[in-house]
Amino acid sequence: MKNSLLELMKKRRSIRDYNTRRKVTDSKLKQLFEIVKYTPSSYNLQPWEFIVVRSAKNKKRLRACANNQRHVEEASAVIIVIGTTQPGKIAEAVAEDRMKKGTMGKAKKASFDAAIARIGADRHRATIWTTKSTSLAAMSLMLAAQSMGMDSCPLEGFDAECVKKEFAIPSNYEVVMLITLGYRSKEPPERPMRFSYQQKVHSEMYSD
Amino acid sequence: MKNSLLELMKKRRSIRDYNTRRKVTDSKLKQLFEIVKYTPSSYNLQPWEFIVVRSAKNKKRLRACANNQRHVEEASAVIIVIGTTQPGKIAEAVAEDRMKKGTMGKAKKASFDAAIARIGADRHRATIWTTKSTSLAAMSLMLAAQSMGMDSCPLEGFDAECVKKEFAIPSNYEVVMLITLGYRSKEPPERPMRFSYQQKVHSEMYSD
Numbered sequence: 550m551k552n553s554l555l556e557l558m559k560k561r562r563s564i565r566d567y568n569t570r571r572k573v574t575d576s577k578l579k580q581l582f583e584i585v586k587y588t589p590s591s592y593n594l595q596p597w598e599f600i601v602v603r604s605a606k607n608k609k610r611l612r613a614c615a616n617n618q619r620h621v622e623e624a625s626a627v628i629i630v631i632g633t634t635q636p637g638k639i640a641e642a643v644a645e646d647r648m649k650k651g652t653m654g655k656a657k658k659a660s661f662d663a664a665i666a667r668i669g670a671d672r673h674r675a676t677i678w679t680t681k682s683t684s685l686a687a688m689s690l691m692l693a694a695q696s697m698g699m700d701s702c703p704l705e706g707f708d709a710e711c712v713k714k715e716f717a718i719p720s721n722y723e724v725v726m727l728i729t730l731g732y733r734s735k736e737p738p739e740r741p742m743r744f745s746y747q748q749k750v751h752s753e754m755y756s757d
Numbered sequence: 758m759k760n761s762l763l764e765l766m767k768k769r770r771s772i773r774d775y776n777t778r779r780k781v782t783d784s785k786l787k788q789l790f791e792i793v794k795y796t797p798s799s800y801n802l803q804p805w806e807f808i809v810v811r812s813a814k815n816k817k818r819l820r821a822c823a824n825n826q827r828h829v830e831e832a833s834a835v836i837i838v839i840g841t842t843q844p845g846k847i848a849e850a851v852a853e854d855r856m857k858k859g860t861m862g863k864a865k866k867a868s869f870d871a872a873i874a875r876i877g878a879d880r881h882r883a884t885i886w887t888t889k890s891t892s893l894a895a896m897s898l899m900l901a902a903q904s905m906g907m908d909s910c911p912l913e914g915f916d917a918e919c920v921k922k923e924f925a926i927p928s929n930y931e932v933v934m935l936i937t938l939g940y941r942s943k944e945p946p947e948r949p950m951r952f953s954y955q956q957k958v959h960s961e962m963y964s965d
Binding site: 561579587591688696705722726741751754 | 760761762763765766767769771786787788790791792794795796797799801803805806807808809810811812815839847850851854855858859860881884885886888889890892893894895896897899900901904905911913924925926927930933934946947949950951952954957958959960961962963964
């Protein structure tokens, strides 16, 4: 089986040792997010946003919110991946586009509006909702980085309140993930185990 | 910019019209999940599991739990993407592998065990936790399908309790997503709008 995505998935490793001299440029970032934007999302609402942190001072502040993990400071860039829990405003733009393209009529618009209102009305539901689509984008981001020869590492070990405070993130967002981004300085240790097909895939019905 | 992942992301569309005669074979499913398994996850716990639904009877039952969406019945396969909220048992296997490979000593093992216990202790926290890693795997799955010439569509509009009951999913799992899988019967309508780089990416700090 020759599959370039399989090769990409295998090449991607969670990298914690970065070449501190090799920088992630503006042009690379633009290319990266040009790939990420095609990620699918619930109602096409694209609830994700990204804060790109590259200054030494800000990486130090972010590291302090992230269990002092060294690669947060040493990676060329750290992406703070956030998701909105109040999609009302973006929903208007998305609905307008669909009505213009003729893929949303009056009945669809009414059920769309009702769904958006339901999401915004309950923070717990909204958090899970935004976490799903935003995590899809996070995976696209890591693969996009790899496809461009960059390395990355996803982090969940951080104090979200600290990150929100230090980076002026409004309260209606969730900090879903941090992703360090740069170029590996050495090969990572042997890849940790993966569970097998038999352990993960059930046929027709859940079975132990 | 020539980038094969970008091409793949663009080719991927959320497909709701499937060729009902073209089947997703066992061998394709094995290749698919061979790609998905390289998805990164929190503590490498790979909390995702998948139920592959292909029988006509079961797709009909699933459609009834999923707002009667036609493509759930018409796609060759539907993947029920679930995530565990009780990672204790899988954590043992993961820790054993890391200790064997020399990447987890006694101190790391203690903090790992404490982290696993914290996840399992709070259902709300565990739901968000499992949703993140499992959604990363869902994105890998859709891209893997596309890389193999298959089409897919993610669905969040379903009654999770209904899905759990009909497919015997234990209560300690969350139903994160459904993904229909098959081969498109016609081209989808024009791609809906995407927000621009300027609308989604902030530099150093959140800004309106």
